Amino acid sequence: MGSERKVTKTLCRMCDDHCGINVYTENGKIVDIDGSNHYWNQGRLCVKGRAGVDFFYHKDRILKPLKKVDGKFVEIELEQALDEIAEKMNEVKSKYGARAMSIWKGEAIGFAQQEEIARRFIHAIGSPNYFSNDSQCFVGRWIGYSLVAGSWMAQPDFENSKCIVLWGANPPNAHPNMTQYIMKAKQNGAKIVTIDSRLSNIARQSHVFAQVKPGTDGAVALGIIKLLIERNAIDNDFVENYTIGFDKLKEYSMKFDEAFVCKETGIDKETLYAIVDAISSAKNKVINYVGNGLEHHENGINNIRAVASIDAIVGGFDQKGGNFMPEGFGQSELTLYDEVPLMHLDPIGADRFPVFYEYRQECHTMTAMDTIISEKPYPLKGMIIAGANPASTNPNSKKVVEALSKLDLLVVRELFMSETAELADYVLPAASYLERAELHYHGMHQVATLTNRLTTIPGVQDEYQFLHDIAHRVGAGEYFPWENEDALNEWLVEPTGVSIETLKANPEGYQYKPLRYKKWETKAQNGEKPFNTHTGKVEIFSEYLENLGYDGLPVYISPDYIANAEEEYPLTMITGARKLVYYHSRNKNFKRFLTAVPKGEVELHPEDAKSLNVKDGDLVKVTSKIGSMEVEVCIKHRKEIMPGIIQITHGWKNANVNLITHDDKFDPIDGFPLMKAVKVKIEKL
Ligand SMILES: Nc1nc2c(c(=O)[nH]1)N[C@H]1C(S)=C(S)[C@@H](COP(=O)(O)OP(=O)(O)OC[C@H]3O[C@@H](n4cnc5c(=O)[nH]c(N)nc54)[C@H](O)[C@@H]3O)O[C@H]1N2
Numbered sequence: 269m270g271s272e273r274k275v276t277k278t279l280c281r282m283c284d285d286h287c288g289i290n291v292y293t294e295n296g297k298i299v300d301i302d303g304s305n306h307y308w309n310q311g312r313l314c315v316k317g318r319a320g321v322d323f324f325y326h327k328d329r330i331l332k333p334l335k336k337v338d339g340k341f342v343e344i345e346l347e348q349a350l351d352e353i354a355e356k357m358n359e360v361k362s363k364y365g366a367r368a369m370s371i372w373k374g375e376a377i378g379f380a381q382q383e384e385i386a387r388r389f390i391h392a393i394g395s396p397n398y399f400s401n402d403s404q405c406f407v408g409r410w411i412g413y414s415l416v417a418g419s420w421m422a423q424p425d426f427e428n429s430k431c432i433v434l435w436g437a438n439p440p441n442a443h444p445n446m447t448q449y450i451m452k453a454k455q456n457g458a459k460i461v462t463i464d465s466r467l468s469n470i471a472r473q474s475h476v477f478a479q480v481k482p483g484t485d486g487a488v489a490l491g492i493i494k495l496l497i498e499r500n501a502i503d504n505d506f507v508e509n510y511t512i513g514f515d516k517l518k519e520y521s522m523k524f525d526e527a528f529v530c531k532e533t534g535i536d537k538e539t540l541y542a543i544v545d546a547i548s549s550a551k552n553k554v555i556n557y558v559g560n561g562l563e564h565h566e567n568g569i570n571n572i573r574a575v576a577s578i579d580a581i582v583g584g585f586d587q588k589g590g591n592f593m594p595e596g597f598g599q600s601e602l603t604l605y606d607e608v609p610l611m612h613l614d615p616i617g618a619d620r621f622p623v624f625y626e627y628r629q630e631c632h633t634m635t636a637m638d639t640i641i642s643e644k645p646y647p648l649k650g651m652i653i654a655g656a657n658p659a660s661t662n663p664n665s666k667k668v669v670e671a672l673s674k675l676d677l678l679v680v681r682e683l684f685m686s687e688t689a690e691l692a693d694y695v696l697p698a699a700s701y702l703e704r705a706e707l708h709y710h711g712m713h714q715v716a717t718l719t720n721r722l723t724t725i726p727g728v729q730d731e732y733q734f735l736h737d738i739a740h741r742v743g744a745g746e747y748f749p750w751e752n753e754d755a756l757n758e759w760l761v762e763p764t765g766v767s768i769e770t771l772k773a774n775p776e777g778y779q780y781k782p783l784r785y786k787k788w789e790t791k792a793q794n795g796e797k798p799f800n801t802h803t804g805k806v807e808i809f810s811e812y813l814e815n816l817g818y819d820g821l822p823v824y825i826s827p828d829y830i831a832n833a834e835e836e837y838p839l840t841m842i843t844g845a846r847k848l849v850y851y852h853s854r855n856k857n858f859k860r861f862l863t864a865v866p867k868g869e870v871e872l873h874p875e876d877a878k879s880l881n882v883k884d885g886d887l888v889k890v891t892s893k894i895g896s897m898e899v900e901v902c903i904k905h906r907k908e909i910m911p912g913i914i915q916i917t918h919g920w921k922n923a924n925v926n927l928i929t930h931d932d933k934f935d936p937i938d939g940f941p942l943m944k945a946v947k948v949k950i951e952k953l
Pocket residue numbers: 283284375405406435436437438439441442443463464465466468480481482483484485558559560561562842843844845846847848849850851852944
């Protein structure tokens with residue numbers, strides 16, 4: 269009897285790149301995955317993508333609801349779990365009010381639809397408290413660029429660019445497929461510039477590599493701006509007609525002469541000039557691409573605004589080969605911010621970080637931990653977490669564990685037992701990406717794709733079904749009228765003019781609109797706001813920020829470890845440099861990946877290793893003002909990391925760097941925590 273082999277096309281969600289995949293099944297069993305000819309990846313696939321099979325059939329997958337009884341988990345039936353969770357939510361609501369309940373979506377299920385369903389749910393039950401990993405991811409770049417130009421593009425038009433400047437980003441590790449576009453641009457003659465504190469994988473493939481001290485990118489950017497202005501390598505027409513505050517920036521940038529920039533940032537004059545040469549010869553076909561490396565700092569937003577000001581003065585926004593601004597799909601609005609405005613209920617963190625709240629309409633996770641512990645300004649007693657593992661990934665893990673343990677109700681939706689799930693009252697088995705049908709948009713090509721549900725596992729719900737079932741049990745069913753996610757998807761596409769059938773017929777992506785560049789020009793001609801900022805212009809100077817008490821200009825502030833060096837903490841730690849095979853706290857349970865990268869390590873410069881008298885594999889204690897952690901040493905080549913700088917990647921249970929990252933030091937605009945540029949000391953154990 270021959271076995272029946274079938275291929276189903278869908279999208280990979282082992283990382284956020286969302287590559288098109290062919291999933292092969294034999295007699296209903298998934299046997300292989302390879303890359304499909306989707307617009308985005310055109311046949312390519314990375315190692316994590318292939319590991320989707322390991323993931324789906326992993327022996328440790330949670331397939332039954334778990335309830336904690338006397339400190340131990342016992343399996344219960346789904347209906348019982350849903351009934352009990354709804355009952356406990358009603359108790360929390362009647363004792364403390366609806367705002368004592370909250371929801372948190374993590375990196376593993378975001379963004380778009382899954383995020384908006386979570387937002388909808390929490391508003392539907394009367395609480396403003398929606399949290400996500402975006403208190404420390406992506407939003408720094410998004411707000412930084414949105415303040416200047418009204419939007420940020422995670423996938424700009426790399427392919428047609430003539431100069432790509434990567435600031436604190438390492439696509440070969442973090443966005444394997446996206447890297448192909450950068451390499452294509454390189455083949456077509458684009459100059460690649462990398463600005464990083466480490467000789468990263470993309471730095472090795474760049475024409476220019478500027479090795480900067482952590483947190484000093486704003487000084488580099490302002491130094492570049494000064495030179496571009498002096499050389500008149502700017503788009504004078506664009507600056508005059510579409511920007512605000514250029515003269516102020518020009519005056520301010522004059523402070524950033526070569527001598528200051530080089531001393532402050534650690535790069536040399538030749539490198540600075542080489543960057544300026546690369547940018548000026550590309551004119552507006554320039555992309556400044558900002559990664560996570562600029563976000564986790566106390567002056568992150570202003571450093572990012574300074575970088576965005578480079579795009580502004582060379583006129584690179586919404587250009588072919590520049591920072592292209594895609595048009596949306598135009599689907600139905602799932603969130604209820606207009607229908608159920610809940611500002612009067614004090615969303616957590618909205619008063620502390622008003623810009624973060626205004627731009628993102630979400631609550632601040634670090635503030636939430638303090639709120640749970642102190643019960644101030646009001647008690648936060650219940651939380652549903654899906655696709656996140658904050659006990660590992662949020663800063664100050666000890667506090668996170670203390671806070672989450674104090675909740676009256678913690679529900680975690682998971683595939684595996686995580687550090688966070690361990691703390692839960694209920695752990696519910698969640699549907700993986702191969703068991704969900706959801707819409708995804710690839711901005712670079714303006715392509716929409718509907719993912720294909722390959723199979724379902726009895727008792728394992730997708731996020732929509734779970735929230736639907738709970739909403740109906742707690743009296744918020746009117747907001748969840750769609751029986752399942754398929755029905756929801758029908759409603760979502762209604763206003764787009766594109767049917768579900770069309771999307772189903774195009775599993776390798778459906779281009780919903782042809783690309784149009786320079787939309788600001790057409791908008792200006794039609795009397796519309798050219799850019800989606802407060803004034804409609806590109807805001808090099810932000811009156812909005814000034815009115816809130818911040819600097820209107822992207823003012824540079826020296827990081828604390830430079831401005832206030834302390835003998836006790838002689839080293840500076842960056843964290844989170846991505847390893848290709850792992851995803852934050854994920855994938856540590858895949859044997860083949862553990863063989864490749866078996867443990868967490870502290871990466872050191874050979875000089876620092878020498879003065880600490882440590883060798884590879886030695887166990888050391890790393891201490892910051894937040895706490896201590898133990899980790900093994902990995903000595904890097906002298907060019908790979910700067911002397912005095914150490915790097916530890918997060919996500920390891922036995923070497924958890926977030927035991928020593930700061931939840932108490934923030935960027936004042938977006939509230940992002942200090943997790944790169946942390947003052948530390950190391951002791952040999
Ligand atoms: N394999 C894998 N891929 C991932 C992830 C993962 O965990 N694993 N995570 C995903 C997520 S959620 C995100 S947000 C993205 C992040 O995507 P990226 O930002 O591209 O990824 P990182 O590896 O964090 O790259 C940050 C770089 O910034 C450098 N850096 C640190 N501090 C500074 C600084 O102050 N200035 C400068 N100029 N550079 C600095 C680091 O050395 C590092 O090389 O990756 C995504 N992709």
